[in-house]
Amino acid sequence: MLSDHSRVVPFRCWFMRKFSSAFILAGALFCSYAGAASFGPRENTLIFDGRQSSTSYRIDNSDARLPWLVQAWVEDINEKRTDAFTSVPLVFRVEPSSTFTVRIVKKGAVPEDRETLYWAVSNSLPGGERSEQKSDGDKISAQLSLAYRFKVPMIYRPAALAGKPQQPEALQWRADKGGKMTVHNPTRYVVQLNYVNAGGKRYQGKGVSWFISPEKSVTVDVSVGAGSRIEYGVVNDYGAVREYEGVVR
Numbered sequence: 001m002l003s004d005h006s007r008v009v010p011f012r013c014w015f016m017r018k019f020s021s022a023f024i025l026a027g028a029l030f031c032s033y034a035g036a037a038s039f040g041p042r043e044n045t046l047i048f049d050g051r052q053s054s055t056s057y058r059i060d061n062s063d064a065r066l067p068w069l070v071q072a073w074v075e076d077i078n079e080k081r082t083d084a085f086t087s088v089p090l091v092f093r094v095e096p097s098s099t100f101t102v103r104i105v106k107k108g109a110v111p112e113d114r115e116t117l118y119w120a121v122s123n124s125l126p127g128g129e130r131s132e133q134k135s136d137g138d139k140i141s142a143q144l145s146l147a148y149r150f151k152v153p154m155i156y157r158p159a160a161l162a163g164k165p166q167q168p169e170a171l172q173w174r175a176d177k178g179g180k181m182t183v184h185n186p187t188r189y190v191v192q193l194n195y196v197n198a199g200g201k202r203y204q205g206k207g208v209s210w211f212i213s214p215e216k217s218v219t220v221d222v223s224v225g226a227g228s229r230i231e232y233g234v235v236n237d238y239g240a241v242r243e244y245e246g247v248v249r
Helices: none
Strands: 008-010 013-017 022-024 031-033 037-041 046-049 054-061 068-075 085-088 091-094 098-106 116-126 133-136 139-142 148-157 172-175 181-185 191-198 201-204 210-212 216-220 229-235 241-247
Touching: 037 116, 037 148, 046 054, 046 098, 054 068, 054 116, 068 085, 068 098, 091 098, 098 116, 172 241, 181 191, 191 216, 210 216
Parallel strands: 046 148
Antiparallel strands: 008 210, 013 022, 013 148, 031 037, 037 054, 054 098, 068 091, 068 116, 085 098, 116 148, 133 139, 172 181, 181 216, 191 201, 191 210, 191 229, 229 241
16 A cells, blocks of 8 residues: 555556556557557656746657647646646647647746646647548448547746755665565655566566655565665656665664
8 A cells, every 4th residue: 555645656657548558658649540650658757847938848749640639738747737836838730740738837936945736738639631431321320429538747846956965876665565665765856766676576667656745655565675786777857777786674
């Protein structure tokens, strides 16, 4: 169980298709359809620099014929819409074979003594070819369009923390009962845990790969005893995974 579920969320970029859902690890954010064409945000994670009034991300549409209609907004860590940020524009169209840049503007008060995790959301609907009807005698078949919801993690970094070392090596590890382990983040930064190497085995993905908020803990599905040495990977601002060592208490 998570010690504070409202402030610790899985490390993922994901989209939700209307009436069904799917989760995608960072690096595989695009949705593909009708052959090799793809559509979706280019960035896997956004860092909002508190010294600036806005940040931005790009949405790519590689389809040569099909435009997309998009509505954008920002959610908090609990995946509820927040008034602290707004997307500009709120509604827009991504033309075929093009890229659209969405700005996120800070509007309200947010914590300025630590990083905070948000979600940049884009609800996307294929446009221009919303239905295709084919006549075969008295039979008419219709192909319906479905909406896709993309969510990109956005980390707000206060101006006071800009340029300072993030110290992912400071993570604290503790063996728990039931073959699991608790990791505590004592820093003021959001840590993107990617994997844990323990006992000659790599643990990664569901139950391990998390965003861990400042001064919060999460239980990971890693079986290791107290006194064991582990290696763990943390994703940095550039999307690269850097490995660190730790000792389980």
